[in-house]
Amino acid sequence: MELKLYDTLTREKRVFRPLDPANVRMYVCGPTVYDFAHIGNARPVIVFDVLYRLLRHIYGAKQVTYVRNITDVDDKINARAAEQGISIRDLTESTYANFKADVAALGCLPPDVEPRATEHIGEMKTLIERLVASGHAYVAEEHVLFSVPSMPDYGKLSKRPLDEMIAGARVDVAPYKRHDQDFVLWKPSKEGEPAWPSPAGIATPGRPGWHIECSAMSWKHLGETFDIHGGGIDLVFPHHENEIAQSRCAFHTPVMANFWMHNGFLQVEGEKMSKSLGNFVTIRQVLDDWPGDVARLAMLATQYRQPINWTLKGLQEAEKALSGFFDVAANEAEARPAPGVLDALLDDLNTPRAIAEMHALKHAAGRKSLAGTLAFFGFRRDVLDEWRQAQAQAIAIPRDEIERLISARNAARAAKNWAESDRIRDELAAMGIQLTDSKDGTTWEVAR
Ligand SMILES: [Zn+2]
8 A cells, every 4th residue: 555645845746654654643733722613624624534544544543643733822812812701711621622522523533632732831942942042043022033044944845935035024023033034932921911931031921932832742742753744725834834944943853744734725605714704604503504424525525735615515415425325335334445445545635536436336236345435434324314314304394205306396397397397496495495406416405
């Protein structure tokens, strides 16, 4: 078995060989816990869950360590807690509990370690002290800053050459920075903000910058150099670029991780998701309407590096596909991907091809293999059945009856009997069923 993965740093797809096959190590940047996670946040969680399952399949479940951090110290957290009049701890605890419940509902395995930033302040300070001692960081006005020009090959991940960055001056650069690209490793805290005794001889208590936490937690749990570092494409610059700078300069290593993997952007119904556009969708809102497994399949219908367009139609199609799989799959099977599915995943997680392979297994001889594949991906029959049951109850008519009427309407349409086709559409509408016609056929949903 040969796994090929695309590495953002070297811009190539190449064969994955772990540093230590007995302990394959993966780090993925996790959530900043101040609000419900949105559907864009679900993408890396689902994508790297599939990779985690694949690595466990190849190397053995006990031979893989997956670390996903929790950012529980951040200015957005402080602001939100103050706004709600609750303690920072209460806010981060409840938000984290919601996140855990959401991603479990999406069928994702919990990582082996979920370290919290606030429990790794000591490691962050050690890294900061090392960077100051080796001239890669400096103290200015009670801040510690990373000196970007101290690292000649800074900018390799995001392909931003250093001299270009030095030439491009910005308007509002903090006056204590020697260079406008220098970034914060530690900053002083004001009264009422979370604070810890500062490193590097700074008297005022302070708190860490965001980037340093991932360098500290990956070091603590995976070592100075590890196999895979993942996250969303939006993290390439500055977050991952700065993680690389901190870790490599602190440990004097040529690489931080051997593979840098990034999932593409997510849009909603063809538009950028934003609160101002009113199309901001949380995972919780999706789970109010759909089983987590349908959302999971909808996400995997696009290869992880491609941008994804999150649509109602995509969810409807995923539901149809998943129902179709479970309708023919054997009731039980050992979690194991079918050979064609495995082949597709070994090629840089080609999930659309894997799903096409699953469709090809929808025949009597494929029942067991399909069931094993569904279990491998973490799809659960009971979750889907429960939802289908609830849907049927909500509309108080059997699913078969709806499908019979849709076929009758399609037959009427094929015969150009528009009066009959409209009559059936109205009959279904009266039952609360809304139809959507497309070139691929007719789908239905309970009108909301
Ligand atoms: Zn990170």
